[in-house]
Amino acid sequence: MSEMQELVLLEIDTRGVATVTLNRPHIHNAFNDDVVRRLGAIWADLAGRGDVRVVVLRGAGKSFSAGGDLDWMRKSGQATPEQNRASTLNMARMLKSLNDLPQAVLALVQGNCMAGGTGLASGADIVVATRAAQFALTEVRLGLTPATISPYVVAAMGARQARRYFLTGERFGAEEACRIGLVHEVVADETALETRGAELVAALLQGAPGAIRDSKVLIGRVANRGVDDEIMEFTARNIADRRASAEGQEGLAAFFEKRKPNWAT
Incomplete structure (x- = not known):
């Protein structure tokens, strides 16, 4: 070293x-x-x-x-x-x-x-x-x-x-x-x-890595901001992309199948 x-x-x-x-x-x-x-x-x-x-x-x-x-x-x-x-x-x-x-x-x-x-x-x-x-x-x-x-x-x-x-x-x-x-x-x-x-x-470690990353970006964008058209568009796109993502689909499937998602340890 x-x-x-x-x-x-x-x-x-x-x-x-x-x-x-x-x-x-x-x-x-x-x-x-x-x-x-x-x-x-x-x-x-x-x-x-x-x-x-x-x-x-x-x-x-x-x-x-x-x-x-x-x-x-x-x-x-x-x-x-x-x-x-x-x-x-x-x-x-x-x-x-x-x-x-x-x-x-x-x-x-x-x-x-x-x-x-x-x-x-x-x-x-x-x-x-x-x-x-x-x-x-x-x-x-x-x-x-x-x-x-x-x-x-x-x-x-x-x-x-x-x-x-x-x-x-x-x-x-x-x-x-x-x-x-x-x-x-x-x-x-x-x-x-x-x-x-x-x-x-x-x-x-129970959270999806991509969702944690996007949550940090989300906080940075909305903190100390009023709700305007730009913020509404950004937040709507954020969750829409998450729903369609591989992590989002895996997380929802795991919930309904009563199992841990593939990222959880």
Whole structure:
């Protein structure tokens, strides 16, 4: 395994579950340009793989991710404006690639989930956190802004909550993160996190891969939109295509025949 591969681990099991693990536990999985490039390459690979159905995103050690490596960000101040923009654009592209994955993405969060780490979690479809997990968007305290992560964090917690937490930089716990929509579920500890993660993966594997992909596209199109002719046409076409698809026909047949559909494990 190369040094780059060791920064973020990728394992794919026989069920088609890809586990992506941030692997810098000695610095709470803070990321730098190399980590961003590695994540971007993983998302690009997974997006094109028909054999991968679920993606689990997690952090090794005590924390999910403390966000950007502070030494890396300090050194970026010595880079040229062009180098700085290239670095931040790579981050923006990596986050969009995560957000746009056709597979269901489950983030399992323990310990610190700060700044860019919160951005990564916000790009997942489902987030489960331990009760002791801590979140924060601390950029303003460093004279920065949570710019590249903002589309995903605001989509998760809403603009009103973002106006508080982007501006104060204060820490908040998992229960508060759940209350404001950043987290879906809170569990007691890391043992419970493993158990609940396995349960959710099993539930996701009951869904048809193409239907999950199209459901994610559907959410992206209708979120924060009024119902107009374009939306009605899109949603009608979405379900019409699904009904006529091989998955749709198999799913309906399996229901009436009282059996599992061919994609269910």
